[in-house]
Amino acid sequence: xxxQVLSAAPYGIEARLIExxxxxxxGLPGFAIVGLPEKEVSEARERVRSAIRNAGLSFxxxxxxxxxxxxxxxxxxxxxxxxxxxxxxxxxxQVAPEASAGTLFVGELALDGGLRxxxxxxxxxxxxxxxxxxxxxxxxxxxxxxxxxxxxxxxxVASLGEAVxxxxxERAIPPVPRTVPxxxxxxxxxxxxxxGQEHARRALEIAAAGAHHVLMVGPPGAGKSLLAxxxxxxxxLLTFDxxxxxxxxxxxxxxxxxxxxLLRRRPFRSPHHTVSYAGMxxxxxxxxxxxxxxxxxxxxxxxxxLPEFDRKVLEALRQPLEExxxxxxxxGTSVTFPASFMLVGAMNPCPCGxxxxxLRPCRCRPHxxxxxxxxxxxxxxDRVDLFVQVPRLTREELLAEGGGEPSEAVRRRVxxxxxxxxxxxxxxxxxxxxxxxxxxxxxxxxxPEGRSLLARAVDHFALTGRGYVRTLKVARTIADLAASxxxxxxxxxxxxxxxxxxxxxxx
Ligand SMILES: Nc1ncnc2c1ncn2[C@@H]1O[C@H](COP(=O)(O)OP(=O)(O)OP(=O)(O)O)[C@@H](O)[C@H]1O
Ligand SMILES: [Mg+2]
Numbered sequence: 001x002x003x004q005v006l007s008a009a010p011y012g013i014e015a016r017l018i019e020x021x022x023x024x025x026x027g028l029p030g031f032a033i034v035g036l037p038e039k040e041v042s043e044a045r046e047r048v049r050s051a052i053r054n055a056g057l058s059f060x061x062x063x064x065x066x067x068x069x070x071x072x073x074x075x076x077x078x079x080x081x082x083x084x085x086x087x088x089x090x091x092x093x094q095v096a097p098e099a100s101a102g103t104l105f106v107g108e109l110a111l112d113g114g115l116r117x118x119x120x121x122x123x124x125x126x127x128x129x130x131x132x133x134x135x136x137x138x139x140x141x142x143x144x145x146x147x148x149x150x151x152x153x154x155x156x157v158a159s160l161g162e163a164v165x166x167x168x169x170e171r172a173i174p175p176v177p178r179t180v181p182x183x184x185x186x187x188x189x190x191x192x193x194x195x196g197q198e199h200a201r202r203a204l205e206i207a208a209a210g211a212h213h214v215l216m217v218g219p220p221g222a223g224k225s226l227l228a229x230x231x232x233x234x235x236x237l238l239t240f241d242x243x244x245x246x247x248x249x250x251x252x253x254x255x256x257x258x259x260x261x262l263l264r265r266r267p268f269r270s271p272h273h274t275v276s277y278a279g280m281x282x283x284x285x286x287x288x289x290x291x292x293x294x295x296x297x298x299x300x301x302x303x304x305x306l307p308e309f310d311r312k313v314l315e316a317l318r319q320p321l322e323e324x325x326x327x328x329x330x331x332g333t334s335v336t337f338p339a340s341f342m343l344v345g346a347m348n349p350c351p352c353g354x355x356x357x358x359l360r361p362c363r364c365r366p367h368x369x370x371x372x373x374x375x376x377x378x379x380x381x382d383r384v385d386l387f388v389q390v391p392r393l394t395r396e397e398l399l400a401e402g403g404g405e406p407s408e409a410v411r412r413r414v415x416x417x418x419x420x421x422x423x424x425x426x427x428x429x430x431x432x433x434x435x436x437x438x439x440x441x442x443x444x445x446x447x448p449e450g451r452s453l454l455a456r457a458v459d460h461f462a463l464t465g466r467g468y469v470r471t472l473k474v475a476r477t478i479a480d481l482a483a484s485x486x487x488x489x490x491x492x493x494x495x496x497x498x499x500x501x502x503x504x505x506x507x
Contacts, residue, residue: 001025003090003097006104007083008127009075010120010252012335013290015127017104019069020080022087027063033084035068038076038286047078047109048085055113055161060092074333076286078108079118082137085109085160086167099167104128104152107139113160117141119254122247122261125149137163144261145251147176148244188233188268189226192406196397197223203388203498205410208234209417210432210477212470213321213343213383215306218390219360220353224346227390228270228302231344233407235266235299236415239429242298245338249297253290267299269341273308281316281326288328288335293320296341306345307375314380317343321383324434340434345384357392385433385470386498417480432477440469444476449489457496471495 007018031045052059066084068075083105089095106124108116117139125136125146136154138146143156153175157163165171191201200216204227207214216224238246247263250256256263271280271292278284282291293301303309320326324340350369354360364372421431424443435443446454454475458468472487475495479487 001091001093003087003100005083005087005090005100006102006128006133007080007106008104008124009073009077009079010123011073011287013123013249013252013294013337015120015123016070016073017127017131017133018073018075018080018083019067020083020087020105021067021069022084022091023065023067024060024062024088024091029061029063031064031066033066033068035066035071036074037068038074040078041068041075041080044078044081044084044109047081047111048088050111051081051109051113051160052085052088054111055159055164057089057094057160057164058092059088064088064091074287077118078116079106079120079124081109082107082115082139082160082163086163089164095164095167099169102133102135104133104136105138105163106136106142106146107157109160115139115157115159115163117258119256120248120252121145122148122244122251122256125152125154126244126248128152137166141258143176144258145247145256147178148247148262150178188231188407189229190233190407191230191410192403194223194226194230194404195400196393196404197227197390198404200224200227200388200390201404201410203386204231205234205414206474206477206481206498207342207344207386208410209414209481210385210421210473211340211342212385212433212474212477213345214386214388215345215347215381215384216388216390217347217349219348219357219392222390222392224390225304228300228304228344228346229268230407231300231302231342232265232268234410234414236411236418237264238266238298242429246298249290249294249338253295255295265299267296268302269296269300270302270304273303273305273310275309275313277310277313277316280313281320282328282335282337283330287333288330288337290337291326291328293317293326293339293341294337297338299341300344301341302344302346304346306347307372309375311375311377314375315377318379318383342433343384360392382464382466383470385474387500388498413481416483417477420480420483432473432480435473435476437469440472444472445486446472446475446492447486447488450475450487450492453489453492453496457492457499461496461499463499467499471499474498 003022005020008015121142122145140156146154155173166173269292280291320339326339327336349355350364352363355362475487475491478491
């Protein structure tokens with residue numbers, strides 16, 4: 001007999017629906033799986049066989065052929081196990097075909113028949129809904145994640161036996177309620193703990209408001225890493241759609257915990273400087289998996305000790321820094337991942353870290369300083385929107401009573417500026433950093449004084465075309481923070497403070 005059951009597989013950060021077909025007929029007993037399965041899928045035979053027997057069901061001594069369609073798609077992982085088992089049970093008359101129709105089955109079987117969760121559940125549930133599927137049977141720990149998707153009844157089962165009892169109508173398993181989880185507890189550092197560094201605090205506020213890229217330069221112990229860690233606290237929460245997108249990415253990467261099925265906070269990724277090329281941009285064996293830049297989508301990518309990163313890895317960021325997505329090609333498979341992140345870099349001005357400090361002489365030789373800076377290419381630096389100097393704290397700043405403004409107050413201003421930007425972009429949402437050339441023309445209107453100041457700056461700062469547009473966008477954000485519809489000279493002047501050519505910042 002022939003049977004067909006619906007399953008799905010993550011593909012990149014999306015998912016594809018897979019038809020699991022099963023044919024059972026006379027012939028030499030055996031169990032073959034065809035349809036481009038990778039090793040884990042082929043091993044499903046053993047898991048399905050044991051699970052069916054251990055669930056007290058019968059495994060036929062017949063010739064069994066299972067096909068995973070579409071056949072041209074590479075299949076990885078153990079998520080098809082449940083669908084394979086159900087298809088086999090339908091084909092052998094142990095489950096009625098109507099019971100499994102129109103239902104998505106996802107889960108890995110253990111030998112004893114128990115069901116385990118698989119990564120990418122959210123992406124699979126979204127793909128299923130898109131295809132009009134209204135019911136899913138998944139492993140218990142996957143249920144809250146699948147249950148985030150509106151319009152699908154998600155039935156959690158702990159084992160194959162339970163799934164079969166449910167399908168036969170012997171056991172009622174109500175669908176999980178669709179709950180939007182509570183907000184996560186704060187785990188960032190509060191800005192009120194940062195002493196001094198008014199200039200850098202303001203720069204971070206502007207960067208957060210418009211999702212601009214920042215580079216902080218200063219001596220050791222000035223507070224660069226500390227400031228960066230404050231960022232999550234001043235960024236607005238994700239919208240629900242953004243949260244689904246971010247959660248889907250983390251789910252596919254296997255980074256989602258069942259206790260927190262929906263990520264509400266903007267991601268803050270701080271990979272170590274030894275991160276590999278694939279770890280940063282995505283790739284790996286088989287179907288490419290998302291890298292740090294995609295895990296940082298809608299959030300922050302913090303690169304501490306920037307010049308220590310492999311130059312090849314940094315250069316690979318050039319394209320996603322502008323296009324906000326990355327295409328990874330591997331062994332004939334090409335996947336495009338979103339990568340709209342805010343880059344925050346931190347570095348010392350020289351290897352010893354004290355160059356430019358009047359009280360701490362720099363011990364580096366000129367060629368050492370030059371070699372250190374050469375690790376960052378001109379094109380890479382040209383993509384930075386705000387260069388920020390973070391000097392050593394003065395005695396007064398160190399000993400001052402009380403801290404600075406708390407994160408909460410800054411976040412409210414950032415949210416205000418983001419609201420203005422949202423009204424600009426309409427339904428698709430977006431930030432000033434993402435304005436297209438046409439939108440820059442439409443939305444970044446300068447007053448005559450603002451225009452003439454910016455014109456003078458082109459020569460003074462030797463601005464490139466890109467530098468010019470980036471300055472204009474930062475000025476737009478500064479004006480948004482001030483609730484000003486047009487961009488005046490005061491906004492341009494402040495944007496230019498952060499545009500000081502890198503050479504000058506570094507000296
Ligand atoms: N501006 C500051 N306000 C309050 N504490 C600070 C400040 N700067 C530094 N500190 C204290 O010093 C510690 C080290 O600072 P941080 O790691 O941010 O320095 P850094 O600028 O990143 O230095 P490095 O260049 O060596 O990485 C912080 O954890 C904090 O305790
Ligand atoms: Mg640091």
